[in-house]
Amino acid sequence: xxxxxxxxxxxxLAQSCELIRRKVAQRPGYAGGDxxxxxxxxxxxxxxxxxRMRLGVLHRKGELVQxx
Numbered sequence: 001x002x003x004x005x006x007x008x009x010x011x012x013l014a015q016s017c018e019l020i021r022r023k024v025a026q027r028p029g030y031a032g033g034d035x036x037x038x039x040x041x042x043x044x045x046x047x048x049x050x051x052r053m054r055l056g057v058l059h060r061k062g063e064l065v066q067x068x
Contacts, residue, residue, distance in 0.1 A: 001035060001036045001038060002016075002020060002037045002038070003037075005039040005044055005045065006039035006041040006042050006044065013037070017035070017037060020035065021034075021035060036048060036049050
């Protein structure tokens with residue numbers, strides 16, 4: 001997860017996220033996928049992060065997971 005997204009202007013945030021994605025992709029064991037971007041100050045991405053966490057818990061418990 002990338003947090004503090006409200007501290008950068010949109011262009012700088014996009015550049016920073018791309019740099020982080022490239023660095024993370026080089027790490028051993030990285031499974032792929034996107035990185036959620038969040039801001040507690042303006043709540044950007046918070047609902048999506050909670051949704052992802054709920055899906056992860058349901059998946060780990062072996063329950064049926066439906067994506068809305």
